Amino acid sequence: MTVIDRDSGVSVWRQIEQTLSEEIRTGQWGEGARLPTEGELSERFRVNRHTVRRAVGGLADRGLVRVEQGRGIFVRENVLEYLIGRRTRFTENVKRVNRSPGGHAISLTRQRVDREVAGVLGIRAGAQVVHLETVGEVDGRPVSYGSHWFAAKLFPRFEETYRATGSGSITQVMEAHGFGDYERAVTKVTARMPDAAEADLLKQPRNRPILYVESLNVAINGQPVQASHVRYAADRVQMVFETRPVAGPTFEEEP
Incomplete structure (x- = not known):
């Protein structure tokens, strides 16, 4: 039980909010951790559930927790600010904010491409492509699950490299294949709910949305080199689209 000072002049719900906030700040409740239920918090602080609900609402307003209907109260993750621009690189994005990138390949195969991906890569349907599936991690926690396609004729040594x-x-x-200066040409973002496999790989519940990102990278001469469909955990990643600043007209002052 945590003692509440009812003579302090600070409202009871605010004291509860401050106590839980300090516990989150000091790491007692880590990122993504589930806090005790309203009933358990009511018992701990010896208050009614309405008071607890108000304290939790204060934490949510400050961006410290999220409340999921039917699941509980969770500490918000440290959201990764993911820059989408001409040069979009996962590792650079993660290191830029002093966090640790990681991940692994799920599969790496050669296959015949379907009509949709072939159209994006500018090759004929049924042509051979390298198909790579990956999980991207930040600080050891999955944030993305990606499917990537590369025209096989452009990447003869993809697997070994x-x-x-x-x-x-x-x-x-x-x-290694001469496309070091590849750039992002197209990015399409859709919010949707994950299927069972996606939720499992991202280690999140199925009732929490993901960001589904379809993209195309091209060589410096505009040739398509990589098509990707990447699912991002929406509560762990914030997409930031970089645009090149445009210089406005310059006017000379009249004498």
Whole structure:
């Protein structure tokens, strides 16, 4: 039981909010951790549920927790600010904010491409592609699950180069095949609910949305080199779209 000072001049719900906030700040409740239920908090602080609900609402307003109907109260994750621009690189995005990138390949195969992906890559349907599926991690926690396609004729040594990087770096594979300066040409973002496999790989419940990102990377001459469909945990990633600043007209002052 935690004692509430009812003579302090600070409202009871505010004291509860401050106590829980301090526990989150000091790491007693880590990112993504589920806090005790309203009933358990009511018993701990010896108050009614309405008071607890108001304290939790204060934490939610400050962005410290999220409340999921039917599941509980969870500490909000440290959201990754993910820049989408001409040069979009997962590792660079993560390191830019002093966090640790990681991840692993789920599968790496060669297959015949379907009509949809073929159209994006500018090759004929049924042509051979390298198909790579990956999980991207930040600080050891999954944030993305990606499916990537590369025209096989452009990447004859994809598999050996990818494995030789040790870290599974797509950028290094690109460089090894002469496409080190590849750029982002198209990015389409859709919010939707995950299927069972996606939720499992992202380690999140199925009732929490994901960001489904379809993208195309091209070589410096505009040739398509990589098509990707990546699912991001929406509560762990914030997409930030970079745009090139446009200089406005310059006017000379009249004498």
